[in-house]
Amino acid sequence: MNRGGAMEADVFHNAKEDEHMDAQTFAAGKMKMIQPESMKDPKLDKLKEQVLLDWINKSLKAEHIVVQSVEEDLYDGLVLHHLLARLAGVHLTLEEMALTSSAQIHKLEAVLEELDKRLDQQDTKWDVSLIHKKDLLATLHLLVAMVTRFQPEVELPSDVKVQVVVLEVSRTGIRSDVQTEVLTEDSGFNSQEVSNRRDNNDPMEQLLKMEVKQAVLDFVNKTMASVGLQVLDLDKQFSDGVILLLLIGQLEGFFIPLSDFSLTPHSHEDMLHNVSLALNLLADLGLQVSAVQAQDVVSQDVAATLKVLYALFSKHGGGCKQEVEGRASCDHSCHS
Known part of the structure; x- marks a missing residue:
């Protein structure tokens, strides 16, 4: 070693x-x-x-x-x-x-x-x-x-x-x-079944295929432009919770005191605290993000991160959301 x-x-x-x-x-x-x-x-x-x-x-x-x-x-x-x-x-x-x-x-x-x-x-x-x-x-x-x-x-x-x-x-x-x-539990299904489940049942897999990821990224950057922040990597830049908290504050029109979160998180616990605070704020706002834990976002789980951002996008995206859903509906009809 x-x-x-x-x-x-x-x-x-x-x-x-x-x-x-x-x-x-x-x-x-x-x-x-x-x-x-x-x-x-x-x-x-x-x-x-x-x-x-x-x-x-x-x-x-x-x-x-x-x-x-x-x-x-x-x-x-x-x-x-x-x-x-x-x-x-x-x-x-x-x-x-x-x-x-x-x-x-x-x-x-x-x-x-x-x-x-x-x-x-x-x-x-x-x-x-x-x-x-x-x-x-x-x-x-x-x-x-x-x-x-x-x-x-x-x-x-x-x-x-x-x-x-x-x-x-x-x-x-x-x-x-x-x-x-x-040592490890039996997952109960083989890799092909996992693939089928993802293709057929997982809504986030469908969302990822319908160009929502890019639309959400554009929505985030448009919102954060006023504070001089730009997100280039949606998968990673939300893992410490800082931009997520600032985004929530911008969209909902309130200020989150700096004493309530870590602006420059250095540890895993700092990041967990930030993301947990963000999820609690979303819950208080009536935006329930099902089955997402703070650890999921901190560990850069793209599906979990997108679920959180999509909840905000659904509420505040307006015309962008309708445009994406219309495009997705068209894509679905063309492939049916």
Whole structure:
């Protein structure tokens, strides 16, 4: 793992401490190990080596942190510490490089405590000890929970399961059992069905095909011209909530105090606050945006962003809206 700079330290004196902790943990009761056959499953390989690894590296690109293995590179807390800051906007005062085992465990305890508050899992399948021991099963459960909570737009492989051997140690001996562990849920339909659903049932797919996106962009720029702002990328420029709040203020004729939102958001939490405020304002104005969460807009989900903007466009677009709908109706008749 390349962590933006090399550091060397003599930590051999911790070997005995680690061995003592491993022995204690094993003697404490239960262990889980993924069976070798499950490790060969292409779906598990895709989840581990492609989706999660790519997601971590994209999330931490700005920090110049490159993770090469989810099994080997998360045990000391550095990567999780940076992900917590990047995704949840939580900045903990911890040493950057924890070199000793005790320092790593201390760091993991602080980071996982904050993550667990936000992941809100009733039955967590990871803990400090498992992550520090590079337990692959626990690490995968943690990462899947983080993706699902913070960036649900990331498409995880569906129905990933592994066979695990559960070893239970007691005074009478060791008992083993084989169980199935679910890493990702079954989506319930295949990729072709997803495509059909999008083509036939998703209204936003229809709107995107009817040139509404360009019409909404023109509407936004016409509105924001009076304050000297221009939107070039509808997909991205609304993700921090600033232009969205200014647009609502312009259209509805009221001023949103600067103390109520972050004009220059630096963290994920700042952006979530801004977008949440915007969605609450729309609800107060009677503009209900169904099934859109603040996280959707922050994560640059174009369909969610367009739903929010289209609600404003529908109310204030006037002739532009009628023109677009007329054009869309014509296009539909011509293709029928």
